[in-house]
Amino acid sequence: MRRFFAQRWFLFVLMTLLLGGLALCGPLAFLPRLTPKLVVIGVVMLATSLATNFGLVLRARDSWLAVGLALLVNAGVAPPLGWLIGRPLPPPLAEGLVVAMTVPCTIAAAIVWTRRGGGNDAAAALTSMISNFSCFLVLPFWTGLLMGATVDIKPRELMIKLLLGIAAPMVAGQLIRAPRRVGAWADRQKRLLSLIAQWGVLFMALLGAIEAGNAMRGSEFRPTSGHWLLLVGMIIVLHMVLLAVAAAAGWAARLGPADALAVTIAGSQKSMAVGVGVALQFGPMTIFPLITYHFAQLLIDTVVVDRHRRKTGPEQPPA
Template sequence: MAFPSRWLAKYWFLLALVVCFAVGHGFSQSLEPVAKWPPLRNGLVFAVMWAMGVTLKPDAVRRSVTRPLPCLLAIGTNVFLVPLLCLPFWWLLSPVEFGGLFVAALVPCTLASASVWTRKAGGDDSIAIMTTLVTNVACVLVVPLGVALVLAKQVTISPLDQMIKLALLVVLPLIVAQMMRRWVGRWADRNKLAISSAAQLGILMMVMIGAVSSAEYLGHTTGVSWWSQLPMLLVASGVHLAALASGVFVSRRLGLPAEQQIAVGISGSQKTLMVGLQVAIDCGVSVLPMLIFHLAQLVLDTIIASRWSAKHGVGVSTD
């Protein structure tokens, strides 16, 4: 019984992700009124971003500020390189699929897993934390501008409306959470696992909402099936791996130590599912690329982190 217990402890989120997506897709007609209720989506995003923000320790940010180069490399990879890697597929994918892929490339680094996977791989998680903070704050400008420049013909939401919404749903809860650490910081540190688990449950609910939208897209679009999404899986995996490898390669060429190379590679290539689903739904593009990108990065980075941890003699935790 030890093997299945260890396996479930390590991969329960992946399994829950598949189950929630299957439930949302299978019962899409029944769940559609709930899934299309904006206060639910907005509330979930706000609550999850707050939960992730309240567990971030300011000392990790201070440590990374003293070594700005790896942080700048990771931020540049996440904000600029990943969207650029997606542009060649403009001519190969349908507009709604490319729109979903480009939205996935524009959204910030994930607060949920970048620092955890970096730590598991033996990397410097302070770099990953700084990258998530900067890219999440910067997404207020990066996402609307990127959408306006590349997806203007198929997206109706105005850049200003998108900026305001992202500021309220992404930046504001992070600011509130950090301000609240003055009073609840010790409580948040003691209950970090419980808070992170609650945030993951919020992410799973958002996945279910995204699955309802994907079922509607698959049902109303001719010629689209799950088999037809295999190229998107290859594209998303390729973009993620190319960004990760580029971050590691450039860091190595600049003479950064191994733990910083790992942090740049992982945090520079990961994207947040929570914000990505919200933006994709608002923009009216397919949510499938965001879901596929997130699933691909979880699976691939689990494998990569395990290999790196074994190479550097780091024990892989399950937190």
């Protein structure tokens, strides 16, 4: 029993934080307001960068192929698939599902989940960076094509956040580990650095649950229980399909397990941080498919990466 919980501690903590954040969203409403989220994301990205030798990993051809395939699934397959699967939903929820699928890859979670499963986290990190910095083109294209509406994503403000929260910490981590002794120390401390990154993502998940709970309490539109069940079911199906498509792409390209896992996770995960501002432009209800998808991907992908680690790596508690 102890070994069972040791191998799945992350999933149990994640579920506890998500449910606790939703249930206690009122008393904990101050937490998201007082938390500098950009700092938390920066710490996660710095810890991730310190533990990764990007120069070594990205010299391999398969790493770049993994990045290309992940971007293709995330930015090319996900939006029309979300539009198609969301057709039976009420218009606000259907629009929200389209928005959820047009936003870029998660900023930190894709990297942390890929590393947790023993995958190529450098490829996942590069996918996340390219996806976020190209969202100025991808978002207006898909929302205009699928919804007949353009979005205002405030490119200057978003670019500053991306530079400070993603690019700067990643570059800083590589510069810090550049001296041979520091790099060797970082490689020895990879487990500790991975734990720091995972707890950072768990904290961000708690903040997201609190904000989601308060958003639901403040919404005037009240979908029926049938609408909620249909939405949750469709989102689970949608994410599972994207996981399968991304995994099939990695298999077809004959990628190794580490690169294939990067394609699977980075190709299917979506960012709530970028998506919230976009979704709210179409009305308050459009935020809920995005939030639901975010929570679903965290829970489902935890099971996926832990299973991948047990199949491809040594039998030990994951970092």
